[in-house]
Amino acid sequence: MEHPDSNPEDLNSSIWVFGYGSLCWHPGFDYDKSTTGYVKGYTRKFWQGNDQHRGTRDNPGRVATLVQEPESIVWGRAFLVSGKSAVPYLHTREGTLGGYKTSFEQFYPKDHSDQSSSSEDGLSETSQPIRTMMFIACPTNSMWLGEAPLHEIANQIVSCKGPSGHNAEYVLRLAIFMRENIPDAHVHDPELFTLEIMIRSRLKEKKIPLHVIMGEEAPSDSTSNASSSYQDDLDVRPVSRRSFDFTARLPNKNLRCVNIN
């Protein structure tokens, strides 16, 4: 892990940013291209508290961070950003408001190879690893919640919501993104998908309709049938694996606390 002091980002040049939480399905900034892939030596945990997007000061939600784990990898999505507004936006969203710190790691595109690649942005048929900036929550930040049994984390997530929506939406959309875009996603991150099952089960027990959690309109058939059974199948239309149509299908909502201008 490199630290930014040795490599201040030059706002006039392009930079790759790695996302592994809401950035996968809700980047919130313009980018030139993006691709899926992974970083090595980390595991994804829902150990960072959040009262700006998915919780409140009195009832903070849990969002993703990375914890170092030598033999693990974390799949996510990298973005090539060149605009001057993306990096300041991310520092505000992730750093100032989210308690995350900047670090730099090697990102391995899903089609990477150790062969040399001449492309200027590092992406080509046989892409080499790419140096990316990412945002990681450290245990010393004021919102850190840390480790807890997964069932307790599931209970907390199901009971939290904030200005950007329900905490359960945050986890479910990440799980859906991974399942739809990462090969064998469940193999690489069993904890994410176990948490997804726990959350879905608790929502079903509480009879909380998924469209409410996901901030979507009620499915058309549920309005016609008053006694409709619990809607536990997300209206997830087939997504193209080519260009992340996934994000195009999300309800168009800006992060209320941070507006990119």
Ligand SMILES: N[C@@H](CCC(=O)N[C@@H](CS)C(=O)NCC(=O)O)C(=O)O
């Ligand atoms: N840094 C991680 C996590 C980012 C993240 O989830 N940040 C939260 C808290 S600051 C956020 O922006 N949430 C927006 C939302 O929940 O819609 C990533 O690369 O995706």
